[in-house]
Amino acid sequence: MAEAKVAPRTPPSKRDWSWRSQAFRGLIYQILAVLLIGSAVWWLAHNTSENMRIRGIKSGFDFLAAPAGFDIGESLFPFDSNNPYWKAFLIGITNTLRVAIVGIILTTILGTLLGVGRFSRNGLVRGLCQTYVEFFRNVPVLLQLLMWYLLFTELLPDIADAKHFGGFFLSKGGLSFPDPVWATGHLWAVGGLAVGAVLTWAYRRWARRSFEATGRLRSMFWVPVAIVLAAGVVGWLIGGAPSEFNFPKKGEFAVEGGGSLTPEFMAVLLGLTLYTSSFVAEVVRSGISSVARGQGEAAQALGLSKGQEMQKVLLPQALRVIIPPVTSQFLNLTKNSSLAVAIGYPDVVSIANTALNQTGRAVECIALIMLVYLVTSLSTSIFMGWYNAKSAIQER
Amino acid sequence: MAETIIFQSLPARPAPTKTEGLVPWAKANLFANWQSTVTTFVVGGLLLYFIPQFLNWAVLTATTVPNADACRAPGVGACWGVITEKYRLIIFGRYPLEEQWRPLVATLLLLALLVASCTRAFWNKWLLVLWAVVVAIFFALMYGNVLGLSKVTTDRWGGLPLTIMLSSMSMVMAFPLAIAVALGRRSKLPAIRTFCTIYVELIRGVPLISVLFMASFMFPLFMPQGVTIDVLIRVFAGLTLFAAAYMAEVIRGGLQAMPKGQAEAAASLGLSYWQTQGRIILPQALALVVPSIVNNFIGLFKDTSLVGIVSLYELTGSLGLALNGDADWRPFKLEGYVFITFIYFAFCFAMSRYSLWIEKQVNKSKLR
Numbered sequence: 001m002a003e004a005k006v007a008p009r010t011p012p013s014k015r016d017w018s019w020r021s022q023a024f025r026g027l028i029y030q031i032l033a034v035l036l037i038g039s040a041v042w043w044l045a046h047n048t049s050e051n052m053r054i055r056g057i058k059s060g061f062d063f064l065a066a067p068a069g070f071d072i073g074e075s076l077f078p079f080d081s082n083n084p085y086w087k088a089f090l091i092g093i094t095n096t097l098r099v100a101i102v103g104i105i106l107t108t109i110l111g112t113l114l115g116v117g118r119f120s121r122n123g124l125v126r127g128l129c130q131t132y133v134e135f136f137r138n139v140p141v142l143l144q145l146l147m148w149y150l151l152f153t154e155l156l157p158d159i160a161d162a163k164h165f166g167g168f169f170l171s172k173g174g175l176s177f178p179d180p181v182w183a184t185g186h187l188w189a190v191g192g193l194a195v196g197a198v199l200t201w202a203y204r205r206w207a208r209r210s211f212e213a214t215g216r217l218r219s220m221f222w223v224p225v226a227i228v229l230a231a232g233v234v235g236w237l238i239g240g241a242p243s244e245f246n247f248p249k250k251g252e253f254a255v256e257g258g259g260s261l262t263p264e265f266m267a268v269l270l271g272l273t274l275y276t277s278s279f280v281a282e283v284v285r286s287g288i289s290s291v292a293r294g295q296g297e298a299a300q301a302l303g304l305s306k307g308q309e310m311q312k313v314l315l316p317q318a319l320r321v322i323i324p325p326v327t328s329q330f331l332n333l334t335k336n337s338s339l340a341v342a343i344g345y346p347d348v349v350s351i352a353n354t355a356l357n358q359t360g361r362a363v364e365c366i367a368l369i370m371l372v373y374l375v376t377s378l379s380t381s382i383f384m385g386w387y388n389a390k391s392a393i394q395e396r
Numbered sequence: 397m398a399e400t401i402i403f404q405s406l407p408a409r410p411a412p413t414k415t416e417g418l419v420p421w422a423k424a425n426l427f428a429n430w431q432s433t434v435t436t437f438v439v440g441g442l443l444l445y446f447i448p449q450f451l452n453w454a455v456l457t458a459t460t461v462p463n464a465d466a467c468r469a470p471g472v473g474a475c476w477g478v479i480t481e482k483y484r485l486i487i488f489g490r491y492p493l494e495e496q497w498r499p500l501v502a503t504l505l506l507l508a509l510l511v512a513s514c515t516r517a518f519w520n521k522w523l524l525v526l527w528a529v530v531v532a533i534f535f536a537l538m539y540g541n542v543l544g545l546s547k548v549t550t551d552r553w554g555g556l557p558l559t560i561m562l563s564s565m566s567m568v569m570a571f572p573l574a575i576a577v578a579l580g581r582r583s584k585l586p587a588i589r590t591f592c593t594i595y596v597e598l599i600r601g602v603p604l605i606s607v608l609f610m611a612s613f614m615f616p617l618f619m620p621q622g623v624t625i626d627v628l629i630r631v632f633a634g635l636t637l638f639a640a641a642y643m644a645e646v647i648r649g650g651l652q653a654m655p656k657g658q659a660e661a662a663a664s665l666g667l668s669y670w671q672t673q674g675r676i677i678l679p680q681a682l683a684l685v686v687p688s689i690v691n692n693f694i695g696l697f698k699d700t701s702l703v704g705i706v707s708l709y710e711l712t713g714s715l716g717l718a719l720n721g722d723a724d725w726r727p728f729k730l731e732g733y734v735f736i737t738f739i740y741f742a743f744c745f746a747m748s749r750y751s752l753w754i755e756k757q758v759n760k761s762k763l764r
Contacts (some may be wrong), residue, residue: 030587037591048617084419122432123425124439138744139737140698143712148731155730342705349605362613369609370602377601 063359064089069352072346074262085355093353093372099265099347100334100376103272107333108326111277115284116310129281136278142339145271149343152263167247175266176248179259185239192235192259196228203227264345268337278335280326287322289313320388327384331377338373348372476727479735486732489554489714495546499557502537505530506560514750516757527568550628554709554717556739562710563697566635566644571637574643579673581648592644595719599641604699607634612706613734631703639696646688650681665741683758690751694744701740711736 017024042203052059056313064086072079075091076098117129136144153172157163162171180186207218236242248260291314299309339351356365414420426436457473459466460480467475479486488496509530512518518526538557540549580592599607611634612627619625654677662672704713715732719725 026585030585031586033588033591044618047620048614050621051617051619054621120427120435120437121425121428122435123421124436124443126425128439134745134748135741138694138741138748140701140712140740142701143733143737143740146712147730147737150729150733154727294746338603338605339702341605349603353609356609356613360610362617366606366609366614369606370598373603373606374598374601390563 003366008299057360059361061364063355063361066359067307068355069358072351074265074346075345080381084331085359088355089348089368092346092348095345096337096340096347096349096372097344097376099268099272099340100337103269103276103337104330105334106269106273107277107280109328110273111280111326112284114277114281115288116315118281118285119288119310121306133278133281136274136381137282139275141275141336142342144275145267145339145343148271149263149267152267156263167245170250172263174260174262176260178245178247181242181244181246183239183242183244185236185242187385188239189232189236192238193232195235196231199231200224200227220371262345264340264343267343268340268345270346272333272336275336276329278334279329283329284318284334287318290321291317323384323388327381327388330384331380334376334380335373338369432654433457464728467728474734475728475731478719478725478731482725482732483735485555485718486711486715486736487555489558489709489717490552491554491557492546492548492552495540495548498537498540498545498548499553502534503557503560505537506557506564510560510564514754530564544708550626553628555714556704556711558708558710559697559700562632562635562700562703562708563693566632566639567693567696569632569636570640570643573640574647575678577640577644578647578651581644582651596641596644599638600645604635604638604702605705607638608702608706610634622654627706628708631706631708635696635700635703639692640701642695643689643692646685646692649688650685651677654681686758687751687755690747690754694747694751697743697747700739711739 003364007079009207019025047255049059051057051123067082068085069081070088071081074095074096079087082369114129114132117125120126120129139375152174156170156172159171159173162169162176169176204220204224207220207223245258277298288310295313295317296309299313304312337347338349340347341353344350352365352369356362359365411420417609425432427433427741430688453473457471458476459472459474460476461467462477462481464477466472467477484493484496488499491499504694505510509526513523537545538553539548539550576591577596580588581596583589583592608631611630615625615630615633657677658680662676667676688693700710701712703710709717714735715729719729719732
């Protein structure tokens, strides 16, 4: 029998500088990619600088120190047209964050309620929640913002005959509400709340320890809430119980005094909240239905009520599935707040757009917008990553 | 002898509780316990209060006469006359009036193509050819300047045809880019992986509006001296880049869901990288993520409403175009908004139902 003689084939070594080596080919591909992208970037940058030179467009961020020359409708701190651009941008950023943070809080509450409502025992509630979700997520958010803005600015009564209920006024000029007059007593109240928070933390720690030791269950929600509120009230009383309010009054042409929300702010906030909460509701619903069936059945077998089952068994487990997609919904809300430019709410995009039109520094202004959103997105995802790690299953 | 046993029937047992039909359903779903009953009355009361009011406004007291004075008459609800008067301007934008059959035919063709693309029987390579043909016809019809059609420059395009064109074509253009980026992000080569990651994270970290600003203000600066690109093409490129980043993440999710054994089996058969990806991994991974891609498309369809901000008059923009400058009809903008809300809703809702259906189809293959 002839023996088949096969010459032993050595596999190409890693250091083999031939086309047969995967490592070598990989290196070539990468060099090509770097060269290609580098030259494309260089080409674009070169064209841009050429174009700017020919058209006489100046570049650089020195314009930020120049006076802005425009007024801003609403800002958290005083601003007039002599103030520099950087301050205008700062106001834009605070306005963006203000609407985004309030929006995220409201969205979380509304979205969770709607998502849980899909599991209600009541058919009407279930149907209503589903109708809400289907309607609000299938209409562009920009259109919703425009519609709310139209409702607030055209269909509400004029300022002269503003709707009046309690200390509140609602009109085309926005919503005015009673505003507490700031006094040192309030500082005491805030201090009391802080002390209450510390006490709560201590109480919860103790309650958890004692639960683990004795199995006795203590209220983890209502007692802490009561502690915080009581501490706040005690602080307020020590501070002399300041209870003066600045009530808005209807003047000839405007509602004066008190705090106020502009129609732009309300339209952006309402539009973003209603739109995003429909997505959050879907995320919550799918998170809850991803919890294994046996969990709910076991909870019922132990005699837990429907509410206890949801609070103590289903939601904590669903949270792990819910957090990552909800994070991206929060980021979407923040990014969608840029649509405020369409209805004139002075967020960072709107300010940058004005600055761009006035100075012609397109590259710088757009870079600033992108930077602001990138920083916000990255920090939000870092925070939510930390929270997600905290609520993940503690494995051995 | 045993006693005679006289047969005595037992009394009939009560019938089992009825579990089907309207009354049992209402008992279980509306009046299960006292909380549920209270909720039913509160929610039902609110519905009974608001729905008749809305119907009264939208149907009973509404008018469809295209006459602004008739709408201003006291006691008149919704003024649908604004739609009968302006619908051509809203749907076709500033496209020349007598030529509007062209965008109509072009859009219907494109819609038919989209429906065909959603049908499994058409999922083969001929679909690509079909796309090329239909897109060519679409542009020929819209732009004209061939076969005796008059030329209509892109600045006059608008309305629903623009919305459908921008969303569907940028999605199709984004698809190959997204596959490349998704593969790149999972590549073993660090330089390529870094580039793809930076691209995806950069685009996903910024709002679409900043990408559109870039397309409209910065792209002209990027081009060499003397080269100008139409604003439609620039916005189109911006949308494509934006959609590709999001779709790349979806596709990457599908790639990650593939068991490692698939790639190893391919490698043991001696398949090269491209053969492995093209013949083994991608077909399975893409089938997994079809529903997510449809959802992405819904998002993009809604997002095209933003291009109005950089002065392209798609559906939302053309509504403003139709009503903002007209003092007679401006007060009835709400009805206009309701009209285009209905259009957007119809498209998005249909697509989301399709997404659910295709998800079931995809999952069917996994059941035995």
